Every structure is written in structure tokens, then in C-alpha cells.
Amino acid sequence: MAYQLKLRIWRGDKDGGEIKDYPVEVSEGEVVLDAIHRVQGTQAGDLAVRWNCKAGKCGSCSAEVNGKPRLMCMCRLSDFAEDETITVTPMRTFPVIRDLVTDVSYNYEKAKELPSAELGPRDADGKRRMAQIDVERGQEFRKCIECFLCQNTCHVVRDHEDNKSAFAGPRFFLRYAELDMHPLDTHDRRALAQEAAGIGMCNITKCCTEVCPEHIKITDNAIIPMKERVADRKFDPLVWLGNKIGIRTKDYDGRTEV
Amino acid sequence: MAVTDTGVRGPTRARIEAKTLRTDRWWLSPLLTFLVFSAFVVYATWRAFVGADYYASPYLSPFYSPCLTDSCTEGSSDFGQPFSWWQLSPALLILIFPLGFRMTCYYYRKAYYRAFWLSPPACAVAEPHKGYSGETRFPLILQNLHRWFWYAAVVVAAILTYDVVLAFRDEHHEWGHMGLGTVLMAINVVLIWLYTVSCHSCRHAVGGRLRHFSKHPVRYKMWTWVSKQNAHHAKYAWYSLFSVALVDLYIMLVANGTIDDLRFF
Numbered sequence: 269m270a271y272q273l274k275l276r277i278w279r280g281d282k283d284g285g286e287i288k289d290y291p292v293e294v295s296e297g298e299v300v301l302d303a304i305h306r307v308q309g310t311q312a313g314d315l316a317v318r319w320n321c322k323a324g325k326c327g328s329c330s331a332e333v334n335g336k337p338r339l340m341c342m343c344r345l346s347d348f349a350e351d352e353t354i355t356v357t358p359m360r361t362f363p364v365i366r367d368l369v370t371d372v373s374y375n376y377e378k379a380k381e382l383p384s385a386e387l388g389p390r391d392a393d394g395k396r397r398m399a400q401i402d403v404e405r406g407q408e409f410r411k412c413i414e415c416f417l418c419q420n421t422c423h424v425v426r427d428h429e430d431n432k433s434a435f436a437g438p439r440f441f442l443r444y445a446e447l448d449m450h451p452l453d454t455h456d457r458r459a460l461a462q463e464a465a466g467i468g469m470c471n472i473t474k475c476c477t478e479v480c481p482e483h484i485k486i487t488d489n490a491i492i493p494m495k496e497r498v499a500d501r502k503f504d505p506l507v508w509l510g511n512k513i514g515i516r517t518k519d520y521d522g523r524t525e526v
Numbered sequence: 527m528a529v530t531d532t533g534v535r536g537p538t539r540a541r542i543e544a545k546t547l548r549t550d551r552w553w554l555s556p557l558l559t560f561l562v563f564s565a566f567v568v569y570a571t572w573r574a575f576v577g578a579d580y581y582a583s584p585y586l587s588p589f590y591s592p593c594l595t596d597s598c599t600e601g602s603s604d605f606g607q608p609f610s611w612w613q614l615s616p617a618l619l620i621l622i623f624p625l626g627f628r629m630t631c632y633y634y635r636k637a638y639y640r641a642f643w644l645s646p647p648a649c650a651v652a653e654p655h656k657g658y659s660g661e662t663r664f665p666l667i668l669q670n671l672h673r674w675f676w677y678a679a680v681v682v683a684a685i686l687t688y689d690v691v692l693a694f695r696d697e698h699h700e701w702g703h704m705g706l707g708t709v710l711m712a713i714n715v716v717l718i719w720l721y722t723v724s725c726h727s728c729r730h731a732v733g734g735r736l737r738h739f740s741k742h743p744v745r746y747k748m749w750t751w752v753s754k755q756n757a758h759h760a761k762y763a764w765y766s767l768f769s770v771a772l773v774d775l776y777i778m779l780v781a782n783g784t785i786d787d788l789r790f791f
Binding site: 278280282284285286287332334335336337352355357358360361362363364370399400401402405421423424426427428429430431448449450451466468469470471472473474475478479488492493495496497498499500502503504517519 | 533549645646666672673726757
């Protein structure tokens with residue numbers, strides 16, 4: 269059943285902008301991105317919007333719908349009352365380029381700062397082996413589609429632009445944790461996570477987990493375990509004492525601090 | 527618009543005056559958290575300082591267990607009175623451990639950073655603070671001591687379990703009896719244990735810190751079980767907070783004669 273949606277979209281660029289009304293006809297079963305495309309096709313041909321797969325897998329159409337960070341393609345209109353006004357704005361943590369498109373290069377800069385996996389030597393037969401249960405733990409983190417909604421909602425950078433240089437953000441703590449749990453990686457990233465990536469800035473208020481469209485338990489399964497690993501290295505007198513008297517933890521044997 | 531604003535109204539961001547465009551009742555959850563926590567803090571502070579009506583034989587309030595000073599009510603010191611020099615309420619001597627455990631708890635941190643410090647009040651709602659350094663500096667860097675409070679919390683939970691065993695006596699310390707106080711204390715200690723073992727530091731210690739689960743099958747099983755409990759950590763945090771206050775309230779009312787303990791046998 270078609271109805272008239274009261275849609276509002278932020279239009280503008282880095283010099284300024286405003287939220288404008290775009291009443292548009294929509295149908296049952298449609299998503300916010302469908303409504304945006306209809307506006308683009310019928311009322312505002314110059315509306316800038318980034319999108320690709322329309323299936324929640326490419327991570328392109330990240331925006332804020334009624335103030336909440338969402339993928340527009342996964343945001344059903346049926347979640348809203350038919351007479352409800354829906355306001356769509358660009359992500360508010362990244363510099364705006366135009367309309368709904370933002371410059372997310374901050375994330376790529378942070379990705380560059382993260383050393384990739386450095387595997388140890390192969391087995392005698394030239395193969396590398398990992399047990400299934402050792403691999404499974406990191407699989408959850410590999411569901412990340414890099415939509416950067418977690419980065420967008422994280423108040424550490426959303427509310428404090430000056431923290432961007434010192435803080436990698438939840439998406440990359442996910443990566444730090446994945447690599448630190450990797451059974452074959454030879455890097456010890458704990459110092460890097462604490463110092464360069466600024467994991468101590470995170471106050472685990474869990475907004476990254478709340479907005480993740482892949483439902484990755486970012487805080488519980490990646491950030492907190494990584495914080496605990498940093499605490500092992502830096503804040504645990506028992507570990508320190510164990511090292512002094514020769515009862516060393518073997519968890520990081522064969523790993524080099526980066 | 528404040529040109530010096532470095533947050534959502536900063537110079538490079540999309541120019542939108544509102545600090546949030548959320549239309550749902552995002553303020554409700556932090557408000558409820560604020561009210562309930564505040565009520566608990568007021569009640570617990572009063573009870574900790576009052577130093578009276580915490581022992582109604584055989585029940586000892588969890589706020590005062592173990593009771594270790596010479597001001598303890600007769601019969602309440604199951605572990606002696608080694609801190610006889612302590613002049614303040616005996617509760618203050620031991621509450622630091624469960625308090626420290628909860629204050630540094632990963633769930634409570636989320637709850638009070640949001641509800642009390644508004645950092646942030648809710649997701650995608652701008653926080654009011656100009657600067658932010660998270661948990662990188664004193665005093666918040668001390669949150670990293672959570673595991674130490676967890677070790678203490680295990681000891682506290684063990685003592686509270688012992689108190690439940692002692693509660694299967696009557697007021698004359700004859701064994702084989704049970705009252706409503708026993709039931710409340712037993713429920714409380716189950717919730718305290720669930721909260722303690724579902725802790726993120728526990729999850730890390732039992733197996734989370736490992737790189738190779740395959741080389742440690744027993745720890746992997748323990749980690750798997752703790753992980754399941756860990757998913758309910760917030761729930762256990764709330765339930766055990768209520769249960770500990772309820773047990774203390776019940777024992778206080780029995781101790782000061784407001785009500786009689788309901789004895790089953």
C-alpha cells in the first residue's frame with residue numbers, strides 16, 4: 269500500500285546546509301534508501317548519496333536516520349509509523365563532502381597505522397596449520413563490512429575532533445583483537461593498541477556494538493578482551509612478579525612487540 | 527554555532543544545529559539508571575555508616591560480612607576480630623572490595639559513564655564535555671585494576687556462601703533450621719556468584735587470554751561457559767544489586783524488631 273512519506277534530507281556541503289522537506293510516495297516493504305532514490309529520481313537529481321549493494325553487505329550507505337547511525341538499505345520504513353517524519357542526515361563524525369556523502373578517509377589513515385599479520389615459518393611440509401577452534405574466534409570480527417557506523421557513533425571522536433589523531437576507533441580495535449588472537453601471527457600489538465591506537469580512550473559505553481549492522485559484539489568480544497590483554501602487559505603486578513621470578517606467561521612466546 | 531566546537535557542530539561536519547536528531551526516548555534509560563543507582567548509593571551509604579541492626583542471629587547482612595572489628599555485634603564475627611583498632615563502622619572495612627569490584631566493572635562503567643557523567647548520555651547524543659581523555663589518566667586509569675577487585679570479589683562471594691551455610695541454623699545456632707532469611711541469602715549468593723563468574727576479567731583469566739584454545743581444552747570449555755554467562759553480565763549486575771540490598775533490608779527489619787523472621791522449620 270503506497271503512502272506519502274514525510275521525508276527530510278540534509279542538503280549542503282562543507283560551507284553550510286540545511287534539512288529540507290522531500291515528501292515522497294513510498295510503498296510497503298521499502299527501505300529508507302528506496303525513498304532516497306525516489307527523491308533523487310523525481311525531485312532532486314543532484315542529491316549526493318553513496319550506495320552500492322542495497323543488501324547490507326557493502327557498507328556504503330551509512331547515514332543517520334532520525335539521529336541514529338544506520339545503513340539506509342537496512343532501515344525498513346515499516347519500522348516507522350506512516351505519519352512519522354523521517355530525517356536523514358550524513359554521518360556527523362566525518363567531514364561532509366556533499367549532502368549525504370562524507371569523507372571517511374580518517375578510517376583509512378587509521379588502517380594504515382595497523383601492522384598486518386606477520387606469520388611465522390611454515391611447517392616442515394611447507395604448510396601452515398591452525399586448529400578450527402583457534403580460527404573460529406576471529407571469524408566474528410571478519411564479518412565487519414567497514415560501514416564505519418561504529419566509528420561514527422563513537423563519542424571519543426564524534427564529540428572530540430582533537431582525539432582523531434590519538435584514537436583508532438572500534439573498527440580497528442576489532443582488527444587489533446583479531447590479530448592478537450590469531451594463532452599464527454608473530455606480532456605483539458598490545459603496546460601499539462594502548463599507545464598509538466589509544467584503546468585507553470574507550471570508556472566502553474557500547475554504542476559501537478549497538479549500531480553494528482553485522483551484530484558483532486565489538487565491545488564484549490574485541491575491545492574488552494584487548495583492554496584485558498593490555499592490562500596483562502602493563503597493569504598486572506602478578507604478571508610482573510611472575511616475569512621477575514621466572515614463572516612467565518607463555519601466551520606471547522614467539523611474538524615481537526611492534 | 528560555536529566555531530570552536532570540536533564535536534558534531536565542528537567546522538568540517540555537516541552543519542546541523544541540533545546536538546542530536548534522535549526522536550526516541552533516549553533519555554529514559556540513563557535517567558532510570560541514575561535514579562536507581564542513586565537510591566542504592568544513598569541506602570548503602572546509610573547502612574554502611576549506621577553500624578547497627580546488621581545481625582539477627584543467625585543472619586549476617588552482606589554489607590557487614592565478614593565482621594572483623596571489636597565493635598561487631600556478639601555472634602556476628604565468624605572470622606574473629608583482627609581489626610580491633612578500627613573505630614568506624616565495620617562495614618567500611620570490607621565494603622571497599624565489592625564496591626571497587628562494581629565501580630571498575632565493565633558493565634557498571636558503561637552505565638555510570640552514561641547516566642552520571644553523560645559521556646555520552648546515549649548513542650549519537652552529544653556529550654556536554656569540552657575535553658575527553660577516557661581512561662588514559664589518573665584516576666580513571668585505575669579502572670585497569672578491575673581484575674584485582676575480581677580476585678577479592680571471589681573471596682567475598684566465598685564468605686557470603688559460608689554465611690548462607692550458617693543461616694541453616696536457628697537463633698540459638700542449632701543446625702537444621704531454615705527461615706525466609708535463609709532463602710533470601712541463598713538467592714543473593716547465587717546471584718552474586720553469577721555476577722562474579724560472568725565478569726569480563728574472569729572470562730579473560732580462565733581462557734580469554736589464550737591464543738591457542740586447541741592446546742588448552744579444559745580452559746577452552748571454561749571460557750565457553752563463562753562467555754555464555756558473560757552475555758548476561760549486565761542482568762546479573764542489576765539482580766545482585768537488588769538482592770544484596772533486599773537481604774540487608776530484611777535482616778535490618780528482623781534485627782530491629784520491626785518484623786519477625788518467617789521460620790519454615
